[in-house]
Amino acid sequence: MGIETGIMAGAAEPDGAGPDPAAFAAAVAADWNASYAALDWQLDCGIDEVIGEAPVNRYEVVIEKPVRAAAPAATARGQNPTRQNAVSQTYDPSPEPQIDPVAVASATAASATTLEALETAIRGFDLCDLKRGARNTVFADGNPKARVLILGEAPGREEDIEGRPFVGEAGRLLDRMFGAIGLTRQSPDPAASFYITNVMPWRPEGNRDPSPAEIAMLRPFVERHIALADPDVIVVMGNTPLVALTGNRGILRARGSWTTALDKPLLPMTHPAYLLRTPAAKREAWADLLALRAFLDKG
DSSP: OHHHHHHHHHTBOTTSSOBOHHHHHHHHHHHHHHHHHHHHHHHHTTOOSOOOSSOOOGGGOEEEEOOOOSSOOOOOTTOOHHHHTOEEEEOOOSOOOOOOHHHHHHHHHHTOOSHHHHHHHHHTOOOOTHHHHOSOOOOEEEOTTOSEEEEESOOOHHHHHHTSSSOHHHHHHHHHHHHTTTOBSSOSSGGGBEEEEESOSSOOGGGOOOOHHHHHHHHHHHHHHHHHHOOSEEEEESHHHHHHHHSOOOHHHHTTOOEEETTEEEEEEOOHHHHHHOGGGHHHHHHHHHHHHHHHHTO
């Protein structure tokens, strides 16, 4: 009644003789269009229901999922084809199943039957966040048939750029150390060469130590790598490979003491980067190299 009165008043003749039919029709159309536009705007904002006085249990609410029709037919003015084609689905509060990255890594590593296949598998493994921040996947270097396998920690900045383990100043020191006992990366002779890989194929941000979860995630690849290379002896350099293969920390206490891992002799040594920072420790490193040479000479 109030709207009609307003419309009638707005459409009245100036002399009060009565409403003008054309003006009355225009006023009605303008008022209808404005009301429809306001309602349509509220729907666009997600206001599609009236709040009631009783509380609503949202876990029991049926959610309407809009579905876009392939070729919507023409509808009467004011109808919403999206809402007409809505489908209902019941809300499921249960969480989505979690992926176990260690289990995935174990299955992926076990499926690799060659070193080439293992490298492909590692490059395709996307569950380790370190991969997202690394430039390259650092797999290995040296002679894969060598009697000696050196297991390092993780790539540094220069290794990440070049895509090879143990490069830069620490890598050059490593080459001089093992060259002093007659071993090189380049030799085709398994008895005169060594093979290098890391626990982590991707560089941790800021050269931080890998976390226990990251070590556990990549350990299946390390174990498979060693099984496929099948060296006579493993040399671990630094805490990370020591933890990965033995579960123990404290490379300074462990160095020089022979142990076993994966049914192979294992010799812990300090990392070349540590020797660059602590030159006095080179004497102990030389003793470890002589012990390695003596082991190899025995057969």
